Amino acid sequence: MDLSVQIGALTLKNPLIAASGCFGYGVEYADAFDISTLGGVATKGLFLSEREGHPPPRIVETPAGMLNAIGLQGIGVHRFVDEKLPELRARNATVIVNVCGTSLDEYVEVSRVVSDAEGIAAIELNISCPNIKEGGIQFGCSLTGTFEVVSAVRKVTTLPLIPKLTPNVTDVASFARAAEDAGADAVSLVNTFLAMVIDVETRRPKLSNIVGGLSGPAIRPIAVRMVYECRQMVKIPVIGMGGIADARDALEFVIAGATAVQVGTANFVDPFIWPKLLAGITEYMQRHHVGRIGDLVGTVDTRAREQEWISS
Amino acid sequence: MQYTAAMPIDVAAEVIENRPLSTDYNVLALNAPAIAAAAAPGQFVMIKAGRSHDPLLRRPFSVFEVLRDHAGAATGLSILNKRIGVSTNLVYAAQRGQRIDCLGPLGRPFTIVDRPTDAWMVAGGVGLAPFAALAEALCARGVPATLFYGARSRAELFHLDYFRDLGVELVLTTEDGSLGERGRIVVPLDRRLGAHPPSSALMVYACGPEGMLAATARTATLHGRPCQVSVERVMGCGLGGCYSCVVPMRNEHGGFHHVRSCLAGPVLPGDQILWD
Numbered sequence: 001m002d003l004s005v006q007i008g009a010l011t012l013k014n015p016l017i018a019a020s021g022c023f024g025y026g027v028e029y030a031d032a033f034d035i036s037t038l039g040g041v042a043t044k045g046l047f048l049s050e051r052e053g054h055p056p057p058r059i060v061e062t063p064a065g066m067l068n069a070i071g072l073q074g075i076g077v078h079r080f081v082d083e084k085l086p087e088l089r090a091r092n093a094t095v096i097v098n099v100c101g102t103s104l105d106e107y108v109e110v111s112r113v114v115s116d117a118e119g120i121a122a123i124e125l126n127i128s129c130p131n132i133k134e135g136g137i138q139f140g141c142s143l144t145g146t147f148e149v150v151s152a153v154r155k156v157t158t159l160p161l162i163p164k165l166t167p168n169v170t171d172v173a174s175f176a177r178a179a180e181d182a183g184a185d186a187v188s189l190v191n192t193f194l195a196m197v198i199d200v201e202t203r204r205p206k207l208s209n210i211v212g213g214l215s216g217p218a219i220r221p222i223a224v225r226m227v228y229e230c231r232q233m234v235k236i237p238v239i240g241m242g243g244i245a246d247a248r249d250a251l252e253f254v255i256a257g258a259t260a261v262q263v264g265t266a267n268f269v270d271p272f273i274w275p276k277l278l279a280g281i282t283e284y285m286q287r288h289h290v291g292r293i294g295d296l297v298g299t300v301d302t303r304a305r306e307q308e309w310i311s312s
Numbered sequence: 313m314q315y316t317a318a319m320p321i322d323v324a325a326e327v328i329e330n331r332p333l334s335t336d337y338n339v340l341a342l343n344a345p346a347i348a349a350a351a352a353p354g355q356f357v358m359i360k361a362g363r364s365h366d367p368l369l370r371r372p373f374s375v376f377e378v379l380r381d382h383a384g385a386a387t388g389l390s391i392l393n394k395r396i397g398v399s400t401n402l403v404y405a406a407q408r409g410q411r412i413d414c415l416g417p418l419g420r421p422f423t424i425v426d427r428p429t430d431a432w433m434v435a436g437g438v439g440l441a442p443f444a445a446l447a448e449a450l451c452a453r454g455v456p457a458t459l460f461y462g463a464r465s466r467a468e469l470f471h472l473d474y475f476r477d478l479g480v481e482l483v484l485t486t487e488d489g490s491l492g493e494r495g496r497i498v499v500p501l502d503r504r505l506g507a508h509p510p511s512s513a514l515m516v517y518a519c520g521p522e523g524m525l526a527a528t529a530r531t532a533t534l535h536g537r538p539c540q541v542s543v544e545r546v547m548g549c550g551l552g553g554c555y556s557c558v559v560p561m562r563n564e565h566g567g568f569h570h571v572r573s574c575l576a577g578p579v580l581p582g583d584q585i586l587w588d
Contacts, residue, residue: 021554021555022553022554023553024551024552024553024555028551028552028553028575029551029553031319032319032320032551044555052568052569052570053555053558053570055560056545056546056556056557056558056559057546057556058546058555058556058558059546059548059554059556060546061367061368061369063366064365064366064368065368066368066369066548068548068554068556070554070555070556073555073558073570216365216368217365217368218365245365265368267549267553268369268370268548268549268553268554269360269368269369269370270322270413271320271322271415271549271551271553272322
């Protein structure tokens with residue numbers, strides 16, 4: 001059975017990627033389990049320099065989900081390369097660096113540093129963080145901005161380039177197309193949905209940033225729809241994420257059109273979820289006589305049949 | 313995918329006993345011997361109170377008691393719970409025999425002093441949680457221990473006999489004056505700190521509401537005493553993945569740095585926290 005998937009020139013040993021911002025720098029989990037068994041590890045977002053992020057409270061739970069407004073606290077790309085990358089390489093992790101910027105120049109510069117370092121598998125371009133004012137989302141919410149930043153980074157790296165898209169737009173598929181036109185090797189989606197929670201007793205927001213990004217099972221059907229739409233629009237691989245909590249959820253994204261999937265919030269609930277996901281996917285492939293996971297991608301049969309699920 | 317034998321451990325732990333202490337507090341005993349055997353005082357576990365996606369996330373709880381058999385081997389652990397929301401209500405209502413996901417032990421434990429240093433534990437309300445295990449460890453080393461323990465009323469001062477039986481001296485306060493001194497626990501703490509001979513070494517340990525922790529850290533520092541505080545933060549994962557549980561700590565440049573209380577803490581040096 002072949003679980004490997006192809007993202008541009010990069011082969012992942014399986015389609016499971018730890019989502020950025022949900023797995024630290026990967027080293028935090030390296031003592032708990034063998035992180036080389038993951039298809040990939042997407043690091044916490046990295047700027048050129050260190051950032052302290054937002055004051056707490058930074059997360060709040062909601063029905064079947066959570067909001068976060070961490071504010072991209074991070075050690076910066078240079079410290080990452082010096083302090084974290086050697087351990088990730090020693091552990092044979094497939095490292096996908098999530099690149100952030102407050103300007104076009106910063107995206108380019110961080111990408112250059114990442115490209116010059118040894119042992120990085122791909123760049124995920126974070127143009128979709130909803131929680132910081134400067135940079136990121138200003139590119140991710142504009143078609144020309146998306147095209148420009150992806151084009152600029154494309155010029156300085158030969159690494160597989162994966163812009164991460166925001167769902168906080170009217171038509172996410174057109175952004176996938178803009179990224180593809182600019183030379184992206186794949187797109188990943190969705191980042192979180194901008195949201196808000198208020199304590200009615202105190203009338204205060206529950207996050208210091210007032211608003212934050214919603215993730216978790218609550219967003220899964222919307223994310224599946226967006227992955228499905230992007231798959232129709234672009235030829236490059238789509239990496240799907242949004243509320244995956246078990247193998248069936250992951251398979252739903254694959255069938256909708258995701259070549260690989262990322263898991264974030266569910267890793268908070270169960271850090272040992274990865275082998276369970278792989279086992280569930282493998283069991284499904286055996287039962288459905290699917291030899292290669294790639295053969296399942298985008299195979300949704302769009303003829304709905306009520307009697308197939310009415311009593312489920 | 314093979315996991316290494318290293319920490320932490322996640323078990324679907326059977327509820328051995330649910331002991332209500334009041335209408336708000338209970339002690340939940342869990343069959344998690346491997347976690348209990350590895351846990352050091354001050355460490356915590358992440359508990360998933362329900363089986364569904366709502367509530368979704370786990371909640372951090374200090375390891376309250378390490379339960380042992382007659383031979384002294386760890387058989388399980390307990391947590392001290394106070395009902396304040398959805399998850400803590402589920403923990404309050406848990407039934408014997410039910411299974412609850414328990415991940416741990418996590419975090420940096422208390423640094424335990426040796427004789428001739430005295431140990432003063434300062435607890436506010438549910439902040440008593442890490443001190444049963446700490447008191448046991450201190451008394452095993454023969455360290456003279458005192459528990460300063462404040463609560464709203466007499467009915468919310470728990471496990472006093474447990475500490476008395478260990479030989480821990482008790483200093484109690486209640487907000488309504490129903491037991492011990494009326495008022496806040498930092499008042500007798502401050503008084504006793506002032507009366508303690510400077511030549512006699514002392515370690516202050518604190519756990520409780522943020523205001524009490526800040527006041528305890530402040531008075532300990534004023535009296536020149538080290539203070540280890542166990543902080544509580546909104547915590548997403550307990551493993552350093554989410555960066556939600558941060559605490560601002562002073563840095564060498566006169567500024568601050570956000571440290572993750574799940575990895576660097578929950579026990580942190582009180583004088584280095586940037587209190588509000």
